[in-house]
Amino acid sequence: MKNIQIKEPAAAEIPAPRGEGARAAWILAMGTFAVGTDAFIVSAFLPRMAEGLSVTEAMAGQSVSAFALAYALLAPVIATATSTVARRKLLVWSLALLGAFNLASALCTSLSALILTRIAAAAAAAAYTPNAGAVAAALAHPARRARALSVVIGGLTVATALGVPLGHVVSAVMDWRASLALVGIISLAAAAAVFAVMPAMPGGARIGLRQRLSVLKRPGVMRILPLTVLGMAACYAPYAFTIRILETLRIPAASLTVMLFVYGLGAFAGNYASGRATDRRGPVPVLVFAYGAMAIALGGLAGLAAAGEGSGFYFAAALIACWGASSWAQTPAQQHRLIAAAPQEAPLVIALNASGIYLGISAGTGIGSLAVGQGVPALLGTGSALALASLGYIAMTGAARRKAAASGAPEPG
Structure with a gap:
């Protein structure tokens, strides 16, 4: 991060x-x-x-x-x-x-x-x-x-x-x-x-705690923070069960550590690339791309797991790297949006975003614990569905913001 x-x-x-x-x-x-x-x-x-x-x-x-x-x-x-x-x-x-x-x-x-x-x-x-x-x-x-x-x-x-x-x-x-x-x-x-x-x-x-949390009243902050929770839940629903996922994909035991390293490299690259892309293109396009890539990566892994056959090491590694990159690409763009919504309280909104990240990890792991009982394909499919829900949330809040701007009403919080 x-x-x-x-x-x-x-x-x-x-x-x-x-x-x-x-x-x-x-x-x-x-x-x-x-x-x-x-x-x-x-x-x-x-x-x-x-x-x-x-x-x-x-x-x-x-x-x-x-x-x-x-x-x-x-x-x-x-x-x-x-x-x-x-x-x-x-x-x-x-x-x-x-x-x-x-x-x-x-x-x-x-x-x-x-x-x-x-x-x-x-x-x-x-x-x-x-x-x-x-x-x-x-x-x-x-x-x-x-x-x-x-x-x-x-x-x-x-x-x-x-x-x-x-x-x-x-x-x-x-x-x-x-x-x-x-x-x-x-x-x-x-x-x-x-x-x-x-x-x-x-x-x-x-x-005081009340002063710290007062920033939540700022227009836009409460519109942006739920996406942090939802997006992190999407990528972390399957994460705690990574070893089981890799075993289902028939990754050799000797290569499990390599796959974990591949995920980490993807996370590092995604975080770095997101920061640069956010500066150049803006946060929303970056988030749309990240959640789309996450949905594809987790959906692709779900398909491989459902097939029940060896998927090919390099193809699986590419999807794992995409999963890591899309997971960690969220944070720079979300921080950018929050700072723009409350520039005078930047340290506080970034700290609240960190709480949102861990809340999403907790919620995602809880959802994954329920889904894993239905099998690895269902577990990965759940993460993919949550990534698509994140895309839907961006579209929904964007439409509400444009409608409010057109009517001259205050931006929804």
Whole structure:
């Protein structure tokens, strides 16, 4: 998620030394890598985890939904509660707790205990990511601020391309518990690095939760945010069950990690290309193209799964890469639209969009948990249908906006 520039508004305005900006950005990226890996890694070993906990894959998928939903709901609450806490202290403690809760997840012997530790880990992640972006912006020279943010948030994208495949390798060589323990170790190492490198920085002014959420009253914001939830639900309905999908497509076991890496490369490329295309063509055409490509990719994979025959490695890889690219192409365009709708509250709407992303991941995983019982083709078909619904939402809201403009009425919110 290279372009998710989630910032704590007050922290971004704190005077701070400028000379440490570049080094600090890379250290902070280590933390976002840990957060991103933690958020998405379960898809790399869901079948093994379900077997280890003696539950179905659909039930084990609830741990993904729990993490994403907790992040979405707790992020604004935690930002409000911690707005005055010193930044280095907050960053170090959030990473330390993320590490501790992942180690606790690795020791769980029941699904209920695992879900509780995943919720706790999500709370720690929600405390870290927005403040990492804020601190990176505060430490960087103004002329290098965008690059510092891209480095920090780029850790999330690298997590998809490298962290998830690495988690699959570790779970195959050892077990799924070792993968979660690895995330815990990375988090603790990042906490130590942040403590060693980051300068002391004070907290910001207290901003109430009501003030943070007041931006939802702005015209257009509540028209745009539901698309974030719907679009992310579309691509993440099948994502937690990626290993089962690849096995149904008869991808050799030795190539599963390669396919996870292909998805991550597609995600990285889609995110980057979307940012450039949004600047040149505008956000709506980019979104239309992304959801159309997503519907085709997931629909094509559904067809291959239904055929029940080997699909050809390279053809399947192309569809997997398209799935990843279209999934992560949404965010830059949606951020662009939200900032245009509320330019004076850009940090707040971007943070709310991040909550919408995780809410969509939670909803999508829940929908996928229901659909997977009907088979992999139905699971992928559900994702494709949700992508088409996203296209329909764009058309519907666009028509309403044009009608309001023609009549001289206020834009629908």
